Amino acid sequence: MPEQSGHDPIDDLARFGADLGRAGGDMPLSAADVRRRGDQIRRRRTTLVAGGAALAVAAVLTPILALTGDGGHRDLTTKDPAAALSEHDLLTDDDTVYSDGSDWFAIDPEEGAAAFRFCEPRSLADFGATSTRRRDFEMRNAEASVEVSGDAFRESIGQFPDVASAREAYDEVVAFVQECGARVGRTFDPRPVDPGVGDSEAVVVDGHYPGVPEDIDPYGDAAYISEVGVARVGARIAVLDSVVVGQDYNFVDGTPVERMLPVAADRLQPGADEPFDPTTVPGTRIADDFPLAAGWPETGSDSQEPLTGPLRGLDPLVMTACDRPTPDPRRSDRLSAQWVDVEDVRNRQLTTYPTEDDAAAAAAGFVEAFRACPQGLVGDDGTTQRWDVRDVDAGDEAYAVLGWQQADGGATPFGDTTLVVRVGRSVLVESRGGHAGNPQGREQEIVDAISSDAAQVVDAMCVFADAGC
Numbered sequence: 001m002p003e004q005s006g007h008d009p010i011d012d013l014a015r016f017g018a019d020l021g022r023a024g025g026d027m028p029l030s031a032a033d034v035r036r037r038g039d040q041i042r043r044r045r046t047t048l049v050a051g052g053a054a055l056a057v058a059a060v061l062t063p064i065l066a067l068t069g070d071g072g073h074r075d076l077t078t079k080d081p082a083a084a085l086s087e088h089d090l091l092t093d094d095d096t097v098y099s100d101g102s103d104w105f106a107i108d109p110e111e112g113a114a115a116f117r118f119c120e121p122r123s124l125a126d127f128g129a130t131s132t133r134r135r136d137f138e139m140r141n142a143e144a145s146v147e148v149s150g151d152a153f154r155e156s157i158g159q160f161p162d163v164a165s166a167r168e169a170y171d172e173v174v175a176f177v178q179e180c181g182a183r184v185g186r187t188f189d190p191r192p193v194d195p196g197v198g199d200s201e202a203v204v205v206d207g208h209y210p211g212v213p214e215d216i217d218p219y220g221d222a223a224y225i226s227e228v229g230v231a232r233v234g235a236r237i238a239v240l241d242s243v244v245v246g247q248d249y250n251f252v253d254g255t256p257v258e259r260m261l262p263v264a265a266d267r268l269q270p271g272a273d274e275p276f277d278p279t280t281v282p283g284t285r286i287a288d289d290f291p292l293a294a295g296w297p298e299t300g301s302d303s304q305e306p307l308t309g310p311l312r313g314l315d316p317l318v319m320t321a322c323d324r325p326t327p328d329p330r331r332s333d334r335l336s337a338q339w340v341d342v343e344d345v346r347n348r349q350l351t352t353y354p355t356e357d358d359a360a361a362a363a364a365g366f367v368e369a370f371r372a373c374p375q376g377l378v379g380d381d382g383t384t385q386r387w388d389v390r391d392v393d394a395g396d397e398a399y400a401v402l403g404w405q406q407a408d409g410g411a412t413p414f415g416d417t418t419l420v421v422r423v424g425r426s427v428l429v430e431s432r433g434g435h436a437g438n439p440q441g442r443e444q445e446i447v448d449a450i451s452s453d454a455a456q457v458v459d460a461m462c463v464f465a466d467a468g469c
Helices: 031-036 038-049 053-060 163-184 256-268 356-371 443-453 455-464
Strands: 102-106 131-141 152-159 200-209 223-233 236-246 307-311 333-341 344-352 375-378 383-391 397-407 410-423 426-433
Touching (some): 152 256, 223 256, 344 356, 356 410, 383 443, 397 443
Antiparallel strands (some): 333 344, 375 383
């Protein structure tokens, strides 16, 4: 990342420069393009290359949606390795565009949280997202002799519980970008963009912001140029946030963000393993008031709220056996809940499937992953992961998966217990970890405790049986 100058451009936001046009008109040219023009604008090329300007952009345009410090929201994106969104849903180096001789390149492709730089800290979770990812890019120039610094681009994506909440969030995000941007500079009416995929919508909001440091722009004729593209595809939203320093912003074939939005929308489309629409698969829609958290304590041991959910869109409950994740077959609907207290972490996931055979296969696949791996490799600390699967009398079929770490043949404080219950077209998975879930020395006791706590949930699952309740 380029070094920042000592100048804090936030101090300059009270000053707004000369009248600036909008995208498609006389918007400022990107710093990279300014530099590329060589002799025609040698004077500005020299100043714009100067040391790091602009990741002053990160200071001027502090995160609008900073999902890594979201003011109290639980981080649900790193709970397990199989998030509702994956890195494959994000733009890649090959997907990004800018102009001849310059392009965007990823600088942290594995980052898991989401944010886009603009105005004031906000979180996609504040707009209802239950899973998020992001990818940062930097501008690079094809001419090795020309250093490019100060331009920034980030894509943020969010999974929402359903299409209705995503549509509402889309409107709120677009309005927030306009309103917040107008407080620190100048924004323009959203430009509609055709995402090119079904059940989707997209716009670009352009903005100009003052405060470019004098050591970058000694002539006072440049500005921060922002393009924020917002696209919704089904229950997912992508935000493309581009910031450059320049004087005009003319692109004959469409602005960069405008051109990248359809690509981002295409990547957001559900893949082959994405769920069926439960409204088209009779008997698989989980009611919003389904009692998934029934049987759990109402309060924890401290003042923090222990319960998250029940919600759709939370990360799937995927566990590992011998370093292999449990399968997550194509489902119809899913509802999740989490209860977290001191040394007591509980997760419940209810999934439904088109047929009872599909549900039985899903339950069997989950359990067989542990049956096939009763013992893992010995770790660097000398411990070994062990698993044991037991039959349980519940629902149409049920199993308990006991997992624990063993050190030199002896017990350790580390373990977890998982209950898997199938009723008709539905499968419940409840996992309890921490000291409260460790089965060592009390195997049947912990199985009975989880089964008893989940009894109300299992009884309510009868609505997914062909015979009914």
